[in-house]
Amino acid sequence: MTSSPPTFSLNDLAGAVPQLVLLTPRFSSTTAHGVCGVQDLHGDAADGWVVVLDPESSEPLRRQFLRLHAASACIIPDDAHNKAELVSTAHSVQRALVTKPRSVSTSSVILAAARLATDRPSNDAATRLRITDKLSPTLISDTPELSLLQEFKALSGESVATFDSHIRLRANVGELPVRTIARQLMTGTLPSRSIHLGRWSIQAHFVEQGQASRWFVRGLRSGMDPDPRSVAARTTIRMLRTISAHEARQQLSNHVEAADLLHNFCSPTSDQMTLENSLRLRGFARDSKMRLILAGAAGDGHDPELFASAIGVASSAAVPYVAGPLFGWLGFLTTDNPHVIEIARSLTHPAGISDPITRLDAGAQALREARTAHSTPRNRGVCTFSHCLPLERASAKLTYQELEDSVREVVKVLADIPDGPNVASALVSHNAATGATASALGVHPNSVRRRTKYILDQSGLSLADLGLWHIWWRQRST
Numbered sequence: 279m280t281s282s283p284p285t286f287s288l289n290d291l292a293g294a295v296p297q298l299v300l301l302t303p304r305f306s307s308t309t310a311h312g313v314c315g316v317q318d319l320h321g322d323a324a325d326g327w328v329v330v331l332d333p334e335s336s337e338p339l340r341r342q343f344l345r346l347h348a349a350s351a352c353i354i355p356d357d358a359h360n361k362a363e364l365v366s367t368a369h370s371v372q373r374a375l376v377t378k379p380r381s382v383s384t385s386s387v388i389l390a391a392a393r394l395a396t397d398r399p400s401n402d403a404a405t406r407l408r409i410t411d412k413l414s415p416t417l418i419s420d421t422p423e424l425s426l427l428q429e430f431k432a433l434s435g436e437s438v439a440t441f442d443s444h445i446r447l448r449a450n451v452g453e454l455p456v457r458t459i460a461r462q463l464m465t466g467t468l469p470s471r472s473i474h475l476g477r478w479s480i481q482a483h484f485v486e487q488g489q490a491s492r493w494f495v496r497g498l499r500s501g502m503d504p505d506p507r508s509v510a511a512r513t514t515i516r517m518l519r520t521i522s523a524h525e526a527r528q529q530l531s532n533h534v535e536a537a538d539l540l541h542n543f544c545s546p547t548s549d550q551m552t553l554e555n556s557l558r559l560r561g562f563a564r565d566s567k568m569r570l571i572l573a574g575a576a577g578d579g580h581d582p583e584l585f586a587s588a589i590g591v592a593s594s595a596a597v598p599y600v601a602g603p604l605f606g607w608l609g610f611l612t613t614d615n616p617h618v619i620e621i622a623r624s625l626t627h628p629a630g631i632s633d634p635i636t637r638l639d640a641g642a643q644a645l646r647e648a649r650t651a652h653s654t655p656r657n658r659g660v661c662t663f664s665h666c667l668p669l670e671r672a673s674a675k676l677t678y679q680e681l682e683d684s685v686r687e688v689v690k691v692l693a694d695i696p697d698g699p700n701v702a703s704a705l706v707s708h709n710a711a712t713g714a715t716a717s718a719l720g721v722h723p724n725s726v727r728r729r730t731k732y733i734l735d736q737s738g739l740s741l742a743d744l745g746l747w748h749i750w751w752r753q754r755s756t
Contacts, residue, residue: 286311286395287308287310287505288300288305288307288308288328288350289306289307289433290394291376291390291391291394292306295382295390298353298377298378298382299376300435301364301368301377302373302375303435304434304502305372305374305500306374306433306434306435307505307508308502310327310391312326312327312328312395313328313329313330313384313387313388313390314388315329315384316330316332316335317332317335319346324346324348325348325349327350328351329346329353330352330378330384331352331353333355333358339358340364343367343368343373343375347371349373351376352368352373352374353376354376354377355378357380372500372502409433409509412429413426413429413433413513413514416517422521423440423449423518423521424451426514427440427450427514428451430451431451431452433510434504434511436496436504437451437452437453437498438495438496439451439454439456439459440494441459441463441495442492443492447460448492454478454495458475459480459495462482463493470482478497478499479503479504480495480497481503481506483515485518485519487519487526490522490523491522494514496511533602536601537604539553539557540602542556543611543638544644544645545641545642546639546642550638557600557638560598562598562613567614568612569611569613569614569618569631569633569635569644570609570611570635570641570644570647570648571608571610571621572604572609572630572648572649572651573607573608573610573622573627573628573629574608574629575607576606578608579604579609580606584608585610587625588621588622588625591617591620591624592612592617592621595617597613597615598613599611599621607652608625610625614634618631619631619662622660623660627659628652628657628658628661629657629660630649630651630654630657630660630661630663631648631651631660631661633664642677646674646675646676646677646678647663650663650666650671650749651663651665653749654667654670655752669745669746670749673746673750678753681749681753684750685746685750688743689747691733692733692747695733696729697719699751701733702747703748704718704719705726705730705733706741706744706748710730710741
């Protein structure tokens with residue numbers, strides 16, 4: 279027999295003859311250029327062929343299988359008494375093994391293979407339709423990404439995983455060394471790459487979809503490389519793009535909805551009944567004690583990715599939450615639970631946490647408390663309102679406008695002094711210590727003494743007045 283280039287895969291053959299069952303799914307992408315009976319071979323020259331073994335031969339099936347080591351695959355009867363032994367042997371020698379019912383003749387399988395070889399374009403289309411038909415129901419499952427990977431593994435026999443754009447594992451089906459793969463993905467920039475880890479041959483493909491992009495990783499431990507032309511893999515990648523696009527739209531919708539809800543929570547003029555119903559839908563009980571967290575810098579709240587870790591903590595702890603932009607900052611409303619500090623630490627620093635509140639009409643007060651804790655100099659990452667200084671806590675009882683009115687006279691005094699606001703801020707931050715203030719400002723101590731004398735002696739202001747002004751000054755942008 280003469281050899282010719284492979285023209286179909288075992289997946290193609292199984293699609294053309296549905297009664298065939300691939301006992302070694304990891305070899306489903308193995309290619310061949312024809313099917314023949316073992317008695318039709320010239321000696322052991324089986325290279326590139328799918329060989330139908332003869333159960334009636336005096337030579338045992340296992341010996342036939344091992345002898346034909348160059349065959350692309352071997353087909354045995356589905357009622358072979360030593361089928362389990364043959365499957366074990368096939369895995370150990372890394373070869374494909376297929377079964378067929380005795381009612382399916384060898385000639386019909388040979389004819390189906392010949393049709394595949396002569397009608398490849400039609401076969402590709404049929405294969406795509408068949409695989410799409412198997413994979414598409416996963417899109418409407420409760421966990422579409424995991425279900426899609428499970429179905430892909432059943433079709434291909436490959437272990438498979440997905441990682442998000444930050445190389446965090448999203449889903450994993452099989453035995454891939456995901457930690458080692460994650461380290462490998464962090465070191466390169468190519469959208470597709472091949473990785474070899476011990477016996478593993480791995481292909482990684484980056485599925486671009488904005489903030490919902492992810493890595494699609496396939497692997498075989500058989501010594502074979504995953505087929506880069508696999509119809510199942512290409513179809514899975516298209517469906518991952520669909521899942522990613524849906525997640526991105528859902529994430530944006532949730533982000534906008536959360537922003538409206540947080541704004542209403544902090545507004546003294548919001549409809550309390552509507553607000554209560556919205557919070558109930560989010561899992562908050564009627565009498566829940568709630569805490570508001572304000573974190574990050576201006577503009578951070580518009581990046582949904584910055585909420586991911588905190589949402590993960592809250593979800594794992596099964597506590598209700600609302601996460602979204604709050605006047606440009608990261609806003610996170612949750613119950614008064616043991617995980618509040620951990621949630622705040624998961625957000626961009628600094629983070630300020632309000633005291634617990636029980637009344638919905640106290641949302642504006644919670645915002646002032648969180649803002650005060652967020653902006654206090656005592657905040658080295660995360661600060662609760664209860665750890666603020668007494669003057670800071672007292673200032674939170676005032677609205678921003680009331681606070682601004684209280685320090686209007688101080689603002690006028692500082693406007694008449696060169697670099698007055700920075701000098702006053704340094705004085706308060708260093709408790710009016712001349713040396714430390716001068717060092718912070720980068721000026722001579724005598725310069726600080728002159729300005730301090732004018733601020734505190736000639737204007738009649740006290741250090742407490744400056745302290746209240748300093749609170750307003752830090753909160754201006756907020």
